[in-house]
Each structure stands twice: as structure tokens, then as C-alpha cells.
Amino acid sequence: MTGPRPTDGWAGTEIVSERVDLDPELERRLIPSDLLHEICRHALDVAPEECCGLIMGNETERLLRVVRVTNIMTKMHVSDSEAFPRDARHAYYMSEIEYLRAIEEAAAREESVSAIYHSHFGQGCYLSPDDLAFASHPLFPFPRADQIVVSLLADRVSEVGVFEPIETAAGRFRGRRLEAAS
DSSP states (O other): OOSOOGGGTOTTOOOOOOOEEBOTTSOOEEEEHHHHHHHHHHHHHHTTSOOEEEEEEOSSOSOOEEEEEOBOHHHHHHHOTTTOOOOTTTOOOBOHHHHHHHHHHHHHTTOEEEEEEEEEETSOSEEOHHHHHHHTSTTOSOTTOEEEEEEEETTEEEEEEEEEEOTTSTTOEEEEEEEEEO
16 A cells, blocks of 8 residues: 555545455456566565555556565554554555655656555455555545555465456456466
8 A cells, every 4th residue: 555544544535345356257367477476576575574566557568567665564553553553464555755756767768557566465365445445545646557466375476366447436346367478
């Protein structure tokens, strides 16, 4: 997350009670193997904490490059545990300085954020109620971005999914498996 968690009392945020799982009926989506490897490597590098980052693209290629962003949720938790009851093992909060710099650099390259990613350590591949509430919040900086989740189980990547915003329903997503293009 790039801002306060919805259930942490962020004014105006609707609490969402359902999560979005991967839909086995949907065809898998492919991603360049070097990008998928970088996302998974990031998740493994910071485990047991959650990783987070951005994927940049342009008009012709939606998935061009990965930008790692530091998860500062533990820092937020230590400074105000009431407002931020979770640490980086259970949530993420993107360093605003880093993601703003990444957006500025992307604009200079005629790119934009096409996806954000984070990991779940010891959990499955889904968008949690907190993830959904935050992504549907009016102040969410990347409303049309896909959400990529890496599930880590037993210190290995178990599954990777992409959750695509559904154009017809604000704050709604559909999930499908994400795999490396051969």
C-alpha cells in the first residue's frame, strides 16, 4: 500500500469484507520471464516481510520493467502502532519518496505505472479486504493499475496472480494466474 491501511482508520475508506481469489476458469496471463523473476526474487529477498513495488509500461508494452519500492510498514507501525497496527510481515506501505521518484523517472521515459505488486508470506494468492479497500479508495494513486500478488509458502514462491480492475465496477477485480512467457 502506498498510504494508510483502510482498516487503520483512514477517513472515508469503506471497509470491504470479502477477498478476491484467483479464478480457475480464467485463462492465465503471461508476463516476460525476466520481470516475473525480478518480482519473485524481490519477494524472496525480503521474506518474511512483504515486498512491494511498481511495474512500468507504455502505450505499446504494458509490462516493461520492475521498480522495487521499500516497504516501510514496520517503521510506520513503530512510530504509531494505533494507526498502523500491522508491521511489514503482514502489510505494506510503499516509501512515498521512492514511488514518487519512480513515477517522475517513468514520465521522463514516457512510461506509467501499469501494475503494483506485493507479496503474502505464508498465505495464499489473493487480494485481501484491506488490499481491495485501499485500491478502491479515491486517493489511491494508481486506480487503473493491475495488482500482482506473490504467494510465498515454505520459503518458496507458491503462486503468482494478477488481479485486474474490472472497468464496469469501481473497486472490483478479477484474479488470474500469472506465468512467465516462454
